[in-house]
Amino acid sequence: MSTKVYKTGERLDSSNAATEQPKILAILDGGDNVVIDLSGCNYVSSAGLRVLLYSYKVAAPKGLKVSLAGVSSEIRDVMEMTGFDKFFEFYATAEEACKE
Template structure:
């Protein structure tokens, strides 16, 4: 798994490539923590993620809680249909705004 953090004004964009499972979830968690230390407005780009285990879902839930505690926003980008199905079954999907492209996420996050 590869994680890249980019800054766009006051928005942190975390781009993830590869699967998020029990082996890679700690790195994903560290990256999302770095992003939330920089900003309380976060976009997580999962376009290049085909599989996410429950460990990855746990990281997303923790991210959501941390950002919401700071009155921030989280948007997920490019979430595959399979991951959306799992998120739907667990109820996690209700916590997140999901968009197809990064520019949509940036537009949404810039709104007040």
């Protein structure tokens, strides 16, 4: 089992949720952990949060991990307030996440 990094674009919302989700799931289908690199992302909507959580829900029963890297403080804050944070480990950078 290895860890692969998936880097999102500037936004994760309904405009791209349907296209981003399968790419993350494909990594999990390959039996690898995923680090979702949000360092270039400045907005995650409700739909975007669900992309992250859905990935976790698929990964967990397979014994795989979904970690988040480079999450801005504002997005982290939103995740904490809405309870989406509790499913993930957060790392400053994707490299750091991969080391773990």
